[in-house]
Amino acid sequence: MKPAEASLPSDTEVLVKRSFDAPAKLVWRAYMEADLLRRWCVGPPGWSMPVCEMDMRVGGKYRWRWRSDENDQEFGFTGEVLEVVPHAKLVHTQIFDPGNLGVSMGSEPSIITVAFEDANGITSVTTTIKFASKADRDAAFATGMTDGMEMSYQSLDEVLAVMKNAEARA
Amino acid sequence: MRRDIFQAISDPTRRAIIALIALQAMTPNALAEHFDTTRQAVSKHLRVLTECEVITQEPRGREIYYRLEIDKMKEIDNWLEQYRKIWESRYEQLDALLAELKQQEKQERKI
Numbered sequence: 001m002k003p004a005e006a007s008l009p010s011d012t013e014v015l016v017k018r019s020f021d022a023p024a025k026l027v028w029r030a031y032m033e034a035d036l037l038r039r040w041c042v043g044p045p046g047w048s049m050p051v052c053e054m055d056m057r058v059g060g061k062y063r064w065r066w067r068s069d070e071n072d073q074e075f076g077f078t079g080e081v082l083e084v085v086p087h088a089k090l091v092h093t094q095i096f097d098p099g100n101l102g103v104s105m106g107s108e109p110s111i112i113t114v115a116f117e118d119a120n121g122i123t124s125v126t127t128t129i130k131f132a133s134k135a136d137r138d139a140a141f142a143t144g145m146t147d148g149m150e151m152s153y154q155s156l157d158e159v160l161a162v163m164k165n166a167e168a169r170a
Numbered sequence: 171m172r173r174d175i176f177q178a179i180s181d182p183t184r185r186a187i188i189a190l191i192a193l194q195a196m197t198p199n200a201l202a203e204h205f206d207t208t209r210q211a212v213s214k215h216l217r218v219l220t221e222c223e224v225i226t227q228e229p230r231g232r233e234i235y236y237r238l239e240i241d242k243m244k245e246i247d248n249w250l251e252q253y254r255k256i257w258e259s260r261y262e263q264l265d266a267l268l269a270e271l272k273q274q275e276k277q278e279r280k281i
Contacts, residue, residue, distance in 0.1 A: 004261060018261055022268035026275070030267055040263035 011134040016127045024087040024118035027125060031090060031114060032056045046070055056081055056090075065097065074099035079109060090114045094129075108132030175245055178222035183207065184215050188224065188238060195228055195237035 004018040020027050030036045038052040043066035051065035058081055065076030076097040083091035093109035113128040131137035179185055183205065190196060190204060202212045216236060219225045224242050228235045 003258070020261075020265060020268055022272055026268050026271045027264075029271065030264055036267060036271075040260055040267050042260055042263060 009128070012131045012137055014129045014131075014137070016129075017124060019122055019124045021122055023121050024116045024123045027116055027123045028087045028090075043067075051076065056084065058082065058084055062092070065099065072100070079112075082111070087118070088116055090116075108136060110136065173218065173221040173223075175222050175224060175242060178219050178224040181215070181218075183211075184219055187212070187215055187219065188243075191225060191236050192238045195235040197233050197235055201236070 002019065004016050009015050030040060032054070034052045034054045037054065038049045041049065041052075041064070043049060047066045047068050049064065050067050051063055053064075054060075054062040056062065060081045061078065062081070063076065063078045065074055067074045076099060078095050078097055079093040081090075081092045083089060091111065091113045094112050095109045108131075110132065111130045113130070115126045115128075117124045117126070179188070186204070187201060190201060198209070198213060198216060201216070202209045205212055216225070219236075220227065222242075224239055225236045226239055228237055
């Protein structure tokens with residue numbers, strides 16, 4: 001499958017798109033069932049996911065936490081489920097839980113919308129992360145400890161282009 | 171205030187400044203000509219970038235030129251690479267998991 005595409009539809013949003021070679025109902029399960037989610041929603045290398053609690057009904061809560069095997073650092077996300085359209089759409093809030101990392105992000109929840117679209121057994125998954133404000137988005141960007149890390153790619157592309165230019169001249 | 175390199179690139183004007191001085195060292199006046207904002211605003215961005223150690227001052231005669239610290243920029247690249255890898259590996263693991271689920275379904279149908 002092609003690598004994820006990321007874009008910035010507005011000042012407060014980040015959009016990430018990726019296709020998977022499976023029907024929507026299977027991709028859906030991978031997002032909705034804790035035992036399946038923890039198998040793919042991995043943290044940085046060397047981190048495990050000791051907490052993955054999910055009650056994925058409307059109004060239900062979830063809690064994810066990653067832990068470094070090396071130095072006891074922890075961080076995670078919590079949130080509440082807002083909308084569930086089986087095999088098609090999942091909307092939930094997300095609050096960054098900085099654990100003991102010593103970084104901060106906006107305290108207002110962001111809203112994550114995941115849309116699943118099945119075309120002949122290939123499912124495209126579009127994830128939209130809407131931050132409470134541009135400041136929150138930029139704060140999330142600055143830490144990178146978020147789904148918002150995707151947005152750093154766009155900046156990175158600019159930065160890399162700059163570096164290549166500079167190196168060509170050096 | 172504690173600064174880190176990510177503050178340097180978290181603002182579009184600062185990224186534009188970085189892009190400009192990557193090509194050649196520039197004075198604050200020359201830089202300001204590229205932006206609609208006030209000179210003060212550009213100076214403020216230059217101060218943040220300097221505090222982030224992404225750019226350094228270089229006096230030439232009576233003028234001060236700003237130039238890019240390439241090694242500092244590479245830090246960002248290395249750091250972001252780590253996170254790009256997390257997402258890549260997440261989605262790759264999801265690919266693998268889905269292949270497994272598909273296989274399971276096939277077998278269940280046979281039974």
